[in-house]
Amino acid sequence: MDVTRPSAQLLLSAYAQGIFPMAHPEEEGRIYWYAPDPRAILPLNGMRISRRFRQTLRKKPFEVRFNTDFEGVIEACAEPRPGQPQTWISEGIKEVYTELHRLGFAHSVEAWEGERLVGGLYGVALGGLFAGESMFHRATDASKICLVHLVERLNARGFSLLDVQFQTSHLERLGVIEIPREDYEARLVEALKLDCTFD
Template identity: 45%
Template sequence: MKASTHDDRPWIPPDLADGEGLVGVGGDLTPSTLLKAYTDGVFPWFNDDDPILWWSPDPRAVIEFANLHVSRSLARTMRSGKFHVTIDQCFEMVMRECGERRPEGTWVTDGMVKAYSQLHRLGHAHSLEVWVGDDLAGGIYGVGVGTFFAGESMFHRVTDGSKVALVSLLQHLRERGYELFDVQMTTDHTERMGATEISRTEYLHRLRKAVNKSHVRFV
């Protein structure tokens, strides 16, 4: 697929994409490009040896705040006091951990870490950390625009660390008035937590409404 542009974007409008969702090739990972991408319903996903690839799959996976599933055992774990949670305390560490120990390889390349860390410093990318004492047990990071938040990746070093991170993030976002939580594609893990798929058309409609609302703050 050749790179296509519209208004200096290296991707075609997602409405025109096929089901696989590859919408562009090339461009850069500057904050302005990344913010345009998330606002358009597009995200970068590529391996270290690839050019930058931009995606907008159909269907799209989301977790509805009202449909978050917390098992009884996980709820007990969260009440036990074993874990404690922080916000934006070690963004780059969380992001790098999300790329570790993946036998299939990782899209969390050094270039991605640098780009999203810059986005974090500008207040658009955030992390939530889960700790056992002074040890990092799990975490999640993502990007927020308006009342939209894209959960990019999560990890755990301790059993239930990533589950606690996901639940804690969704609770945090709901309390602050966010309306759309994107997980891009379902996995067994996110499906057990309540992830569902919606059409790209519905997703883009909801996204356009969510990114145009500015009354929320992540922190």
Template identity: 50%
Template structure:
């Protein structure tokens, strides 16, 4: 990792993502960002995504309304909020501002899970060509963030994406078939993916989305 030497702009963020770097803060109140370039990268397979049976049943039951890009600011704020399992967050005010700017430019996207009018889960990330860089997720209701992830994968497949970067492998993400990829191999995959002319389908055809989710259940 390296300390910031210059002002980070949305344009610099995109250049960094293109070569495999991503920013983090040491805490919610930190004023300095640093770049990470992990030796091993977590990658969620878009082909071969593992959908656990119990979660597949929950997805089929549709306990939440799922949307995309309806509440980006709310999602990133919820991801930045303190959690019971962690006293702090790596998402500081500057990161929120930078990703919000990327969202306005059409490069950052959110998936939301709603219970009535209440936002109960979601995730956000950055798209660049056919690569999607997942940043963070949150859940205030059972399986809300997991179901949001399933809908993200379905949308990415519909949009022609080839790479879903999860940054790090975790026990939570392992259940979806997440793989650890060495840095050199990841960057080869990334270089190919960013040249793919994919489009993030925030509002896909409902029937096409339903078919893609059904395909994920069948593959899982």
């Protein structure tokens, strides 16, 4: 088995068990599998929007699109960031998620300023689960605006679980919480019973 490029089927099977991959940048992109405890989720009725950010949303500074440039989003997410010169998004990761996109399981949410991609996120939809993988921004608030639109779409389509994997101070301010892995797995079982479509 290629340790740097899991198959699409293996990836879907892993998500259904609450496991996700990350490549190790110092080991030539070798894939490791994770099921953190606690697990970070964003309750779909619990996103926090500050007064300032609400005003920004009203101005509609970007055009938000879905699935029009998946490869552009994952490439941007893989770019080095301040204090983070290496990335877990290896070539093998890009390839398999792009395949999942072609198969209808991986999706992107994109913020556009004219014809310039200025922010976005991507993840995997399976049943009533959306597993968020990564996000990026090249303009202030662009990735947060994508997250708002993602939550709106998931609610409209009947999804029940938005997994963001790990907690950060930035995500905590947006309403992300941590739950025990056992609780996450119980929610995952119920989410996978749902027949939801992202598009």
